[in-house]
Amino acid sequence: MRAIRLLITVVAVLGLALTASVSAADLCATDALDRNVCLPEPADRVASLSPGATELLFSAGAGDSVVAVSAWSDYPPPAAELPQVGDSNRLDLETIVGLEPDLVVAWTDGNSRAQLDRLADLGVPVFWLAPRKFEDIARAVEILGRLTGHMPVAERAAADFRTGISALRAKYRDSAPVRVFYQVWGQPLMTINGDELISKAITLCGGTNVFADLPRLVPRISVETVLAADPEVIVTAGRGDSDHDWLARWQNYPSVTAVARGNLSLVSPSLLQRPTFRMLEGARELCDILEQARARL
């Protein structure tokens, strides 16, 4: 009985606290962890804890408000000049706190929950992102625009992105389907399943990811599995120069349709790897590749 009364009290107090904070602030948004993050005023000191978040902040027009970024934040070029606060999975909390950010943007793939919960405990507002769909990217930019007071820029950018994606979808809706194997990494051999955004870009271009049904997001597979799946196109972005080896290796297996028809292609490494607005450009490139591949089938 006492436990129940205690529970009711706690719930009531929590509810009061929640309504209080919501009503006190006009800037609230729900993040990818379903947490309601509220700011007293638009943030103008933002720490971005992943390269993807940095790109989205710049797209939202908040580039000037970013005071710190994680390592490998190399796009857009001004981001590379900003002070770094460690690799996304090993952050330097001390430096972050020392920069006195009024908003921290985190990424569920990469940042450590434990580390960022420490930040939240210190009273720093943490907003988590986890874009899984094209629409998530557009929405993330709008939310970041609102939280940093750059709504018009962010809305315009998001609208452009949405228009670009729908244009691609309309263009390739009736194209002949092609079976695509997307190689994420050569050694060990890794691909992506249907939940990954790159796979959604393949679908957008009228392609079918041959490994869409595998259970894990980035499964590790064998050459044998690729041969059995017999893709019509093999695409890799990888890491730049050594990718030619990764593609050249497939020349040993002429029984694969993609090899027989010369459909081994490289996409620009930087465009598809991060769920940001640059994906639109990457998707256009991918669609061109698939369109050329169709002509060779």
Add this chain to the structure above:
Amino acid sequence: MPVSDIFRPLVMLALVGLAAILVSVSVGSADLGPGDTLSVLAGGGSELHRTLILDLRLPRTLSAFATGGLLAVAGALMQVLLRNPLADPYVLGLSGGAAVGALLAMLAGAAGFLISGSAFAGAMLATLLVFGLAHGSGSWTPSRLLLTGVVVAAGWGAMITLILAMSPASRLPGMLYWLMGDLSHAGQPWPGLAVLILVCLLVFPLGRSLNVLARGSLQAAALGVSVRSLEWLIYLVASLLTATAVTMAGAVGFVGLVVPHMLRLALGNDQRMILPACALAGGTLLVLADTLARVVIAPEQLPVGVITALIGVPTFLYLLYRSR
């Protein structure tokens, strides 16, 4: 022990090994019936089936056999050399040196031959380092060799952790798979098989001396064995075996520790029999483990080191329990 008593178990083990190889080439994530496999092995079959079996499965299976055999023989030799049942091929830090070499190559963005070459160089460096430090001046004992090796191994371990901590996230999966032992990047099996066969032929005549040495160096010296040179020979041979194995498949654990013990419990402790038996049984174990690694969650792949530990630990415990 008469020679025929040595050969009978070896023939049995060889037959089991052959059966394991046949099983390994006939299963995989691509669905091939036993009929398809047989027709490919007989020289027929479709182009895809020939590629799957002859270009993909067979080299990998033979690499697994060579790696397992090399590690088991190296483990047996180390256990004789150090007179310590817990010795395995990696106890003196050889896999650590190889790992540092391979990981540095991966960090620099190298691929293929550069990684295995760098691993072999690291293994040889580790061997020479321990040899030089343990040799030193003054008296030399197996326990001094063991201590030197263990401390050097700890140093390599620290360097591995440092490299992993400094590496960008995208490089980590490849590095971790290498550290766990993985046969997907094994190239041609022939160098490994050649080393394995050569070493087995080389150590067979040394079997009697090794039997005596296993009882203690004083006893061996009293019986006319040139202990110091024999021990260094064992050290160098075991190092060469281990370096060849880790170059092919990374640091596959457990085979080198468990296989010699299993065979001793089953066959007795005659090195003339144990060493070739280790080559056969170690190879068979790794072939079966790699087959499981390929098919357990097919089409996804596991690193073979996980499977060797999962099979090895309970088998070993069972044998120990039974032998009380």
